[in-house]
Amino acid sequence: RLGSVIAYFTSAKFLLYLGHALSTWGDRMWHFAVSVFLVELYGNSLLLTAVYGLVVAGSVLLLGALIGDWVDKNSRLKVAQTSLIVQNSSVILCGVILMIIFLFKTQLLTLYHGWLLTLCYILVITIANIANLASTATAITIQRDWIVVVAGEDRSKLADMNATIRRIDQLTNILAPMAVGQIMTFGSPMIGCGFISGWNLMSMCVEYLLLWKVYQKTPTLAHKSAKVEASELKQLNVKKESDMKPAEGVQLIIEKDVAGFEPQQEKEVGCAARIAEPFITFRDGWVAYYNQPVFLAGMGLAFLYMTVLGFDCITTGYAYTQGLSGSVLSLLMGASAVTGIMGTVAFTWLRRKCGLIRTGLISGVAQFACLILCAVSVFMPGSPMDLTVSPFADISARLFENQPLPTIASPEPEMIFATGMPNLLNGSIAPANSDPEMSPEPVPLISVSLLFAGVIAARVGLWSFDLTVTQLLQENVIESERGIINGVQNSMNYLLDLLHFIMVILAPNPEAFGLLVLISVSFVAMGHIMYFRFAQKSLGKQLFVCHTPDPKAAPDSSPPGNTSTV
Numbered sequence: 001r002l003g004s005v006i007a008y009f010t011s012a013k014f015l016l017y018l019g020h021a022l023s024t025w026g027d028r029m030w031h032f033a034v035s036v037f038l039v040e041l042y043g044n045s046l047l048l049t050a051v052y053g054l055v056v057a058g059s060v061l062l063l064g065a066l067i068g069d070w071v072d073k074n075s076r077l078k079v080a081q082t083s084l085i086v087q088n089s090s091v092i093l094c095g096v097i098l099m100i101i102f103l104f105k106t107q108l109l110t111l112y113h114g115w116l117l118t119l120c121y122i123l124v125i126t127i128a129n130i131a132n133l134a135s136t137a138t139a140i141t142i143q144r145d146w147i148v149v150v151a152g153e154d155r156s157k158l159a160d161m162n163a164t165i166r167r168i169d170q171l172t173n174i175l176a177p178m179a180v181g182q183i184m185t186f187g188s189p190m191i192g193c194g195f196i197s198g199w200n201l202m203s204m205c206v207e208y209l210l211l212w213k214v215y216q217k218t219p220t221l222a223h224k225s226a227k228v229e230a231s232e233l234k235q236l237n238v239k240k241e242s243d244m245k246p247a248e249g250v251q252l253i254i255e256k257d258v259a260g261f262e263p264q265q266e267k268e269v270g271c272a273a274r275i276a277e278p279f280i281t282f283r284d285g286w287v288a289y290y291n292q293p294v295f296l297a298g299m300g301l302a303f304l305y306m307t308v309l310g311f312d313c314i315t316t317g318y319a320y321t322q323g324l325s326g327s328v329l330s331l332l333m334g335a336s337a338v339t340g341i342m343g344t345v346a347f348t349w350l351r352r353k354c355g356l357i358r359t360g361l362i363s364g365v366a367q368f369a370c371l372i373l374c375a376v377s378v379f380m381p382g383s384p385m386d387l388t389v390s391p392f393a394d395i396s397a398r399l400f401e402n403q404p405l406p407t408i409a410s411p412e413p414e415m416i417f418a419t420g421m422p423n424l425l426n427g428s429i430a431p432a433n434s435d436p437e438m439s440p441e442p443v444p445l446i447s448v449s450l451l452f453a454g455v456i457a458a459r460v461g462l463w464s465f466d467l468t469v470t471q472l473l474q475e476n477v478i479e480s481e482r483g484i485i486n487g488v489q490n491s492m493n494y495l496l497d498l499l500h501f502i503m504v505i506l507a508p509n510p511e512a513f514g515l516l517v518l519i520s521v522s523f524v525a526m527g528h529i530m531y532f533r534f535a536q537k538s539l540g541k542q543l544f545v546c547h548t549p550d551p552k553a554a555p556d557s558s559p560p561g562n563t564s565t566v
Contacts, residue, residue, distance in 0.1 A: 017164060068285065068482075097123060145482050155471075159356075321384070
């Protein structure tokens, strides 16, 4: 028994988990802290934070396909090591620059009329964006490629590994911000910068070693499919449905049997061709994504990002307008993490009982059923929804009066929702109706209670559905296209996420939040309708025949047109 324990802790699977845990912990600490740092530096204004969010979303949206293409064209170890070093080095450099700004902010304000400080802000946002792009490359190569190779032909093992990765994500989403928040609260922002920089330096060295160990323990990682040219990709995608037999499994791999993958020698091309190459790659990536047999499933997942029904800054801001305290919100976030982990457990159980595609259907129905509570909450007592109030009233009034939009320094109820990101560290925002000189009637909690009950319960179906689509992409996308297809999938996710922020900007008042909830539920429904269409094309008449699949048989994640028995 001791030998089996030692074998597990030294296996490639466990080392991959450990490396992911270290990487995710550092990511979550940085993503939480950088927003707070930018707010702190810019006089409690959300301008820099908003610019940073826009730059990050726009960069992944535009460069996702190019990042994925770079992942496909290079050896696995080179991609993983390069993205790891770039990501951590960028965070360390950002931390050092932020420490300098915190120490010498007064002096920097006087130099060159403050332009030097502005340059520092631009530098921080640029380097932080580079770190996020490198993190995207790391996620694609480890979570969409390495994990498939480590799991081998065992799809049950792949499902278990995907679920474990998501459980690590859930835990670090809660614990990492709490840890760095305590350091910044009882220390200072500068100490927080130093801690994050030191953590990333240590983590980079350990993760580098772990990647090397995983690579050594999994010889198949050294074998990578040759990158298919764009013209071949188009022919391959067109013929994929008609040529692939059901028994061939779900991976169509063009093997290049070499010990170390070497990229093809670049042909000598002119300057114009080099300039046009990124645009061609961008176009071909999106065309290839559209031609994938799991296109509708991927689109269904992306549509779930167009929602205000999550524990992000927008929902937190709305909760404050309804009188919920920070302690209650922290408990609700903890409950959402628990239900998220339950979703990963449900995924592995449902997949064994009903197969992969049907797991997505069941998860989608479960999520949508829970979100019905959110839609009902809009019409319950305590809901501030009032469609007679113009969603642009607050913004237009301030623009015409030449007054700035409210910031964290002026805690008004409208501002709390408009910014959607109260400064939780110094407690400068009080919940709505918290003026001690006034004694307003308490807001009924029926509406907000139903809202958060639906959001929390829906996490079970959400994360189970997310894991389903993730594994469908892993199993159905050919190896030579994994990077670029998952890069485009990330771009789609960011696009819908960006649209949901634009939706909030256009309707920032609490009175309009109910309308945003209904729009969000509608987009979730459209996403699951797309997935249902994918499942219908894949399984045909066997769609509702749920029985235990044979693990040795071809899985039910075969491309549309393959209606083999599950």
